[in-house]
Amino acid sequence: MTDLPTLRHQTARALAREDAHNAGYDHGFTGEYGGDAETDGFVDAVLGPLFPLLDRAASYRAAWHSARRRARVLSDELTRRAPLLDDLSLLRMADEAQQPEPWPSESQWRVEIYDPLAGEWMPAGSLTTKPEAERRLALANERAPRWRDDGTDVRRRIVRTTITYTVEAETQQPEEADACGPGPDACDAEAGEPCAKHERQQAHAEGEHAFCGTDCSADKEAGQ
Numbered sequence: 365m366t367d368l369p370t371l372r373h374q375t376a377r378a379l380a381r382e383d384a385h386n387a388g389y390d391h392g393f394t395g396e397y398g399g400d401a402e403t404d405g406f407v408d409a410v411l412g413p414l415f416p417l418l419d420r421a422a423s424y425r426a427a428w429h430s431a432r433r434r435a436r437v438l439s440d441e442l443t444r445r446a447p448l449l450d451d452l453s454l455l456r457m458a459d460e461a462q463q464p465e466p467w468p469s470e471s472q473w474r475v476e477i478y479d480p481l482a483g484e485w486m487p488a489g490s491l492t493t494k495p496e497a498e499r500r501l502a503l504a505n506e507r508a509p510r511w512r513d514d515g516t517d518v519r520r521r522i523v524r525t526t527i528t529y530t531v532e533a534e535t536q537q538p539e540e541a542d543a544c545g546p547g548p549d550a551c552d553a554e555a556g557e558p559c560a561k562h563e564r565q566q567a568h569a570e571g572e573h574a575f576c577g578t579d580c581s582a583d584k585e586a587g588q
Contacts, residue, residue, distance in 0.1 A: 368418075369397070371411065372397035372398075372407050372411065373396055373397050375397070375407045375410055375411060376394065376395055376396055376397045376403050376404075376406075376407050377395045377396070379395075379403070379406055379407065379410070380394065380395035380403075381395075466529050466531055467529040469526055469527060469528045469529070470526070470527045471524055471525065471526045471527075472490040472491065472492060472524070472525045472527075473490070473491045473492075473493065473494050473496065473497035473522055473523070473524050473525075474487055474488050474489060474490045474491060474497065474522070474523055474525070475488050475491075475497055475500050475501050475504060475520055475521070475522055475523075476488060476520065476521050476522075476523050477504075477518060477519070477520050478518075478519035478520070478521075480511075480516070485521070485523075487523070490525070494522070494524070497522045498522065501520055501521075501522055504518075504520060505518075505520060
């Protein structure tokens with residue numbers, strides 16, 4: 365980028381050349397900035413409105429250099445972490461491969477046409493094999509290669525849709541800490557009879573450990 369002093373000298377020389385070319389004689393422009401008040405005044409008048417633009421351009425250039433440095437740092441960081449990302453991708457693929465598939469995956473193909481007015485691809489009917497889609501694409505390109513209204517080429521493509529089936533893992537319901545048991549045994553609230561589990565807990569709380577199991581804390585303390 366040209367610095368300000370050089371820009372002033374270039375402007376002064378341009379004014380002198382223009383004056384000599386149009387008027388045919390020297391009107392007093394010296395062709396250099398700083399040596400003549402009249403020349404300096406004309407140069408400042410020409411460059412004055414440009415100073416804000418020059419400052420803005422300088423700030424844009426600095427921002428561009430900063431963004432470029434950041435992009436270089438980001439690129440280096442992505443290159444450094446690429447092996448880690450590959451490992452994570454392999455782990456994810458291995459995890460997906462271990463999931464049971466109750467049914468084999470299904471694939472369908474279709475020929476799509478791009479609608480320039482809507483700005484999107486329009487799907488057509490589905491086909492069961494890729495060769496069928498290729499034949500339909502070739503036939504469509506042969507019969508209607510261009511739009512009738514403007515004669516531009518018609519864009520078409522083949523798209524594959526794959527459906528996979530995966531059995532989701534069952535969600536284990538947490539066991540209630542104070543549920544009755546074991547098995548179908550349950551407390552009888554009307555008769556006031558506890559189930560075997562709650563009867564054992566009640567006896568343990570009262571100091572009776574004959575019904576306790578091997579995990580009884582009282583038995584462990586007595587054995588120490």
